[in-house]
Amino acid sequence: EDERLLAIVSELGLKYWKLIGIRHGLRDGKQCRERWHNHLNPELIYGPLTPEEDEQILTFYSEMGTKWSVMSQLLRRPANLIKNRYYSSLSKKRDRRTSENSSCCSPRSKKRIKRGK
Template identity: 35%
Template sequence: MKQNITNNPKVIRKRPWSEDEDMKVLELIQTFGPQKWTQIAQYLQGRVGKQCRERWHNHLNPSIKRSPWDEDEEWILYLYHKVFRNKWSEIAKHIIGRTDNSIKNHWNSGMKKKQNEFSYKFNQIKLKFQREGLSTLNEYDIQQKRILEAILYNKPLRIEQNQFSENDNLEQPQIQQKKIRIEVLQSEKYTDLELIKEDEQMIQQNYQHHELDYSNRFNSHFLLQLFGFESKVLGFQESS
């Protein structure tokens, strides 16, 4: 009977991260990229992949904002919360530099005193929108306008393509090389399509030229036959 054998199971350490561990995680991310967390955790005694991933996304990622929330950010958070409610990970996709954990903590603490103020501001916008229509939103920037339209028209809010790239500023050499390969393949595909298109145009032109040449030959032959027939008729008339 086959037995399950576990060799030296890894003991998970629930303790604060040290500076040396943080530096080690950063070095390993430069090697493996911010994806292979299980592989990264193998180099850190007492850590598992989930711990390394959370440490990166919540603390070590250079794109994370650690500055206090300003009023504009809080207003944007209020608007996104009206759409997604307590789906913090969805909100984090739209607010650049803030993690879902920091968004959740700020909403449950710093936003409590300001929700009435933002609610009054939103209701004023809603009343003005009902009176004047969409032109009301022209005074707001693109991000605010998009989310206000989604709320007022009750339509889903989609993520812009460039927001993903802004949320993750760290691009590893492997990722860059992959992007280059994709661009080259797309370029080659585009070139192949262009060549096929040119071949089709040449075939069409040759076909049209052949049709014109055939038409000219047919017309010439027809004229020659007609001229010969007329000559025979005239010769017959003269002989008679």
């Protein structure tokens, strides 16, 4: 099934997903596109993310927000992998960092100074 999709994509390119789905026969265009971008694209690296990549994702997220496809191009990883990694564990890590950094200086930790009239 994947070999068939690879052959069709090499013939038609990455633009005509509806036609690719019709030619494939077992998947529709959207499914073919998702399979390609998340599992088969030879330009991407698959497998576990490294701790360094986790740090890069956190940095990218703080700079550009949820632009997963841009991050995908920069890291050469599937956008879906990056998004899932962020929401499954990195967002919690970011939240912990934020709360640790702000707890020392939060408005509640500062004492109010009474000013006399």
